[in-house]
Amino acid sequence: MKKLLGLISIVLIFTLVISACGSKKDSAGDNITVKIGILKNVTHAPGFVALQNGYFQDAFGKNAKIEVTAFDNGSDFSTAMATNQIDLGFVGPGPAINQYLKSKNFRVISGSNNGGAVLIARKDAGISSVKDLVGKTVAIPTKGSTNEISLRLLLQQEGLKVSTDTSGVQIITRAPADTLVAIRQKEVDATLIPEPWGTQMVQEGIGQVLVDWDKIPPNDGNYPLTILLASDDFLKDHRDLAKKAIQANLDGIKFIKENPDKAYDLVSAELKELTGKGMDVKLIKAALDHLNLTDEVSLDVIKTMAKVSFDAGYIKGIKEDELDLSKFIDSSLLDEVKAYK
Incomplete structure (x- = not known):
């Protein structure tokens, strides 16, 4: 009899454990x-x-x-x-x-x-092609960002190098909102930036699209x-x-x-x-x-x-x-x- 009661107890405990586990799964959220x-x-x-x-x-x-x-x-x-x-x-x-x-x-x-990033050049910066970025400063949101990767690939395609002087393209970091102000104040020459910041610069008349979103590398946008x-x-x-x-x-x-x-x-x-x-x-x-x-x-x-x-x-x-x-x-x-x- 004691053995039977012990067996029943084990079964009941096992059932409760399984039930508890099932409840936890069902109410995961x-x-x-x-x-x-x-x-x-x-x-x-x-x-x-x-x-x-x-x-x-x-x-x-x-x-x-x-x-x-x-x-x-x-x-x-x-x-x-x-x-x-x-x-x-x-x-x-x-x-x-x-x-x-x-x-x-x-x-x-x-x-x-x-996709959804564009390369914008400041209108009065004398930039009409990617090759014109030599000696210029280009802003990206942060170091190592996806936008910087795209910019570096774009420069590689054109045979340009990144540098800290006028021999190549100088990359600087600015938050998008700060980049908008920097373009207005002529502190940077260009930017590879996510939309809609590029469109806003174009609409304000302070920037022009140098490379549109569907041509930005890798894989053309x-x-x-x-x-x-x-x-x-x-x-x-x-x-x-x-x-x-x-x-x-x-x-x-x-x-x-x-x-x-x-x-x-x-x-x-x-x-x-x-x-x-x-x-x-x-x-x-x-x-x-x-x-x-x-x-x-x-x-x-x-x-x-x-x-x-x-x-x-x-x-x-x-x-x-x-x-x-x-x-x-x-x-x-x-x-x-x-x-x-």
Whole structure:
């Protein structure tokens, strides 16, 4: 009899344990805080729309808390991702590649946007071609940024070198808003900058497009400019929520494509929440017209970017043949999301 009671007790305990585990899985989004990072760029429009339309909240569940952190540049974002200050978010591949090769504790789980940066020359700087940039100063948002990678590739194509004197092209860093002011005040000669800043300079009559977005390398504008990342810890503990984040990104892309006019106001509203100031709808429209919204991420293009960063000295501590990005992109979650639909 004692043996029978003991057996029953074991079965009951086992059942309770299994039940508890099942409950935890079923309520993965309940009472959890998900920390999302995003840059204050219109090129992150799918993320903006997903936040404004509540796609993340709906996906994670009404009891989930979402904390959004806005970043001025991809370097700060990537550091935050590597140190688990954020769980997932949108960023450019340049800084993410550099940080990944150091920490290797996060992954690309989806694309969001390809292209959307332009090379602008100050109107009175005497620049009519890329070769005219010799001896000039060109601004990029931050060191190691995707925009700098594109600029270096562009200069390589024209046989130009980067230098700190007038023998080549001088690259300096300025936040996009500061670059606009610098162009107005004739402090810089040109800039490779994400939209809609380029369009704004053209509309103000202070700049002209030297290389349009669909001719910017690599791959003539069809390169990842905004990707969705998630930390390894988040993927390990909340793979289901990571897939729901991918779905929110896909829903954002779909909404913009199907409802562009409605998307303009949503993007402006999210910018206002992130920066305290919205943006003229005409500028947002110009920016979205220059984006290729897609969930695809090309590993070959990513490898090209990594090589440029390595040659520029941003990737240290490893040899060129150790630029292993084979696990940088994890497409399995995106594949599962698409297969489920």
